Amino acid sequence: MTAPQRITSAEGTALPMRGNDIDTDRIMPARFLRAVTFEGLEQHLFEDERAGSAAGDRAQATLHPFDDARFAGASILLVNRNFGCGSSREHAPQGLLRAGFRAVIGESFSEIFFGNALIIGLPCMTVTPETVSALMERVDAQADAVLRIDLGAGRCEIGDFGCTVTLPPHARDALITGAWDTTSLLLERYQEVDATAAKLPYVGGWSA
């Protein structure tokens, strides 16, 4: 068992991935779930809409952000509303994490995606739509600009632009204290789990 890793900050260049309601089928198409490990998923992010794919080549008047060399090596992902909706596949945040992303900033996230990202140590932080636009514009203008996120202070800075980033208190505390990998936490006082279960009539076979 490794010591819990405290995640207090994230720093690096950013990649703007525009659009509302980007679902996990788009982030990680289902055929890449056909494996018993998460290894190699970073190679398949948004695969079906990137250059070289049928849809990508047909629809791409502009370069897909994940194909844009300017954003190569980015560690902060910028998104819009309801990012990660749809399927509960953890393969989507796993792919992002394995591709080197250390934080996602967006207008809002699907709850399942948010939880799947948190439990693997990938913070998803929210800002206003205006702030997302401002951040995306800055990154478009200067792709090598470095974003610095301080989770505890709830601040994000890029050049001379600073903004508040929001994490629900439970997620912030979990990341900062290294309690984001919840299994150990849930096993800590297992006798209390048994006590709760014992009070549920259906667990005891209805022998009231």
Add this chain to the structure above:
Amino acid sequence: MGQTLLQKVWDLHTVRTLQTGQTQLFIGLHLIHEVTTPQAFDGLRARGWRVARPDRTFGTVDHIIPTRERTRPFLDLLAEDMIGSLERNCREFGVRLAGLEDDRQGIVHVIGPELGLTQPGMTIACGDSHTSTHGAFGAVAFGIGTSQVRDVLASQCLAMEPLKVRRIEVNGTLPPGVYAKDVILTIIHRLGVSGGVGYAYEYAGDTIERMSMDERMTICNMSIEGGARVGYVNPDQTTFEYLKGRPFAPMGEAFDTARAWWSSIASDPDARYDDTVVIRAEELAPVVTWGVNPGQSVAVDGRTPSGEEVGGGGGPVTEALDFMGLEGGQAIVGLRIDVAFIGSCTNSRLSDLREAARVVRGHHVASHVTALVVPGSVSIKRAAEQEGLDEIFRTAGFEWREAGCSMCLGMNPDKLEGNQVCAASSNRNFKGRQGSPTGRTLLMSPAMVAAAALAGEVADVRGLA
């Protein structure tokens, strides 16, 4: 002050408050399948943990299995690997598995209820977003990811944040040809695909109360498409009648004890809700999606939106129409289809197959259409065969398959090809969802899929039924 079902179930299952402020919630039933569990079992092995409650864990195979040829080993080696992995894991950790040769096999959200595993007042978790289906029984059911599957396997608990409750009341009589699927598609269209984030949806009102369990499952199933991780219906006589005699349901005196407890966890009449929405059933029509999320839909006698007008699901309309190969202002009736798919955890139950068969009987699938029916479980398949539904479908030119998730997500050989258009009774019209990156999905009720299969294009089932 009264409480909602969600509050009652939440409180009864709360173990403690974690240092992060989250609730440690006991999970009454953990359903597992082949696709989202291998890494979770590996995580257990790596740390030397056991499955905490094998007696509250039940597995089946559904996502990746072929629906045509089931001889082992599969031609699809990756599928063989994943199924084999689940079989080994279940053996090693002592978990019950309704595997491929088991009479109880089927889509996880179909067999849980069918076997009576799913019961009112339970907390349920499964590594699949459509776990919300089980809410039809008055359970609080969460779709989770693989690391959370590991949490539940190891501790039978989840670390959760509380949810708000939105009551969605549907009142009145549904017109003929309008189904539960149309009700939920309408709800998603009106409230948006992210409208339910942070909420549990409580479906109520006399329309819902008159619905069968199959219909309630269709509604709860698609809660997640509206952003709500949890959806539920308060348990009532319909629920209890359904459960009576199911293999894992309590029997005899225990059933009476259970029924009293199940009744007690329903929302109180004076419960407070964070929001309420009211829908009139009479106003509803058969719904068809035209876009790339389940909120982008319109009544079958309507037209695609034009210009930059934004549909219920949001998202740029023109981009969605472009992907779908549609124009703004185009009539929905008459859209040509290539494939018709009846199946999925949304609409593959016996009543769905009956409604579709009623439309199909005595007709034939259009010559350019590939049509398939994939029953939700072995038991549904057999029941349908006893009624002769398979004959009706086969005679009409449908393929009659073995139970599984199939073309809902195209993880097995059942996939769209190229930019085929599919009339589907499933739940997601996302880009690439049905296995072809450029494939296009039109979501609708099973009866509407049947009508489209016969016509070779989208047709209004109200003219046929």
